[in-house]
Amino acid sequence: MSAEQQEPERRGWFQRLKSGLSRTSDKLAGGITALFTKRKLDTKTLQQLEDLLIASDLGVATAAKLTANLAHEKFDKEVTDEEVREAFAADIARILEPVARTLKIDGANRPHVVLVCGVNGSGKTTTIGKLAQQWKAEGKTVWLAAGDTFRAAAIEQLQVWGERAGVPVIARPQGSDPAALAFDSLSQAREAGADVLVIDTAGRLQNRAELMDELAKIVRVIKKQVPDAPHDCLLVLDGTVGQNAHNQVKVFRKMVNVSGLIVTKLDGSARGGVVVALAEDFALPVHAVGVGEQPDDLRPFEARAFARGLMGLE
Ligand SMILES: Nc1nc2c(ncn2[C@@H]2O[C@H](COP(=O)(O)OP(=O)(O)OP(=O)(O)O)[C@@H](O)[C@H]2O)c(=O)[nH]1
Numbered sequence: 001m002s003a004e005q006q007e008p009e010r011r012g013w014f015q016r017l018k019s020g021l022s023r024t025s026d027k028l029a030g031g032i033t034a035l036f037t038k039r040k041l042d043t044k045t046l047q048q049l050e051d052l053l054i055a056s057d058l059g060v061a062t063a064a065k066l067t068a069n070l071a072h073e074k075f076d077k078e079v080t081d082e083e084v085r086e087a088f089a090a091d092i093a094r095i096l097e098p099v100a101r102t103l104k105i106d107g108a109n110r111p112h113v114v115l116v117c118g119v120n121g122s123g124k125t126t127t128i129g130k131l132a133q134q135w136k137a138e139g140k141t142v143w144l145a146a147g148d149t150f151r152a153a154a155i156e157q158l159q160v161w162g163e164r165a166g167v168p169v170i171a172r173p174q175g176s177d178p179a180a181l182a183f184d185s186l187s188q189a190r191e192a193g194a195d196v197l198v199i200d201t202a203g204r205l206q207n208r209a210e211l212m213d214e215l216a217k218i219v220r221v222i223k224k225q226v227p228d229a230p231h232d233c234l235l236v237l238d239g240t241v242g243q244n245a246h247n248q249v250k251v252f253r254k255m256v257n258v259s260g261l262i263v264t265k266l267d268g269s270a271r272g273g274v275v276v277a278l279a280e281d282f283a284l285p286v287h288a289v290g291v292g293e294q295p296d297d298l299r300p301f302e303a304r305a306f307a308r309g310l311m312g313l314e
């Protein structure tokens, strides 16, 4: 694709990201605007700004840091809401830069095994479907494993995505052992010389110990066959849950070696700021964000675009 073709596509995606984040940015940017109609940055205003950032799920530490930086530059000076939003966006982009990393499929792994986990309904299966379509379009051979053998209709749901993407889905009847399915899928995908194997798993709430153990078992069984697999273990987080996302990361990390995050449903959320707090707290790569249900609505996470989208800036 030429640079000229890419440019409108990029702009189109940014507009979607921006409108996806509009519930969050309305709250943040609207709140900032309400505080500033050209006035001096005093202690009270700084406190109100900090409160607003905390209320938008950016986290206490991040909120303190952003307002301290602003105070350092602008205390007792006249500032406009636009300047404040620009300053915050620049700082947020700096925080996000180190974690904004696309998911790399290592060609040396045949297949590169991606295990996908998360709580119920966080967007795992949909995300896998979207990734499968995107990787297939890049010319990769993708296999999917319907490792959610628990929930009724979960297998069919992945099969629909598989058909849409034109990639094989390995499945067993509902109620089968997910670890055994993962093991078999890996054998088959290796034999076929696939580039990527993505394993779906059942949603599990972080307080269900036996389900968390089952996830660890899936990993153990995969390792028996390929010791350095899974090569990626993605935790899919629902962007509408706010601070609870932190707890999910902590608990899943105890059971599996979470290598990166995907945050979905940012289009329906006023809590998109949580991505910034997660970046500060865990420094885990954020590979992609979901801003809708269409295949195109999952995109690589870009620090600057996301930060500007949060602040409602172009
Ligand atoms: N608006 C919006 N909806 C999304 C996004 N990602 C997923 N969804 C929707 O969220 C719902 C749940 O998605 P699933 O992919 O089934 O979630 P899951 O984690 O596999 O769910 P379980 O298997 O039940 O744990 C579906 O209706 C999806 O279409 C997103 O980025 N934006």
Ligand SMILES: [Mg+2]
Residues within 6 Å of the ligand: 124, 125, 126, 148, 154, 200, 201, 202, 203
């Ligand atoms: Mg699912």
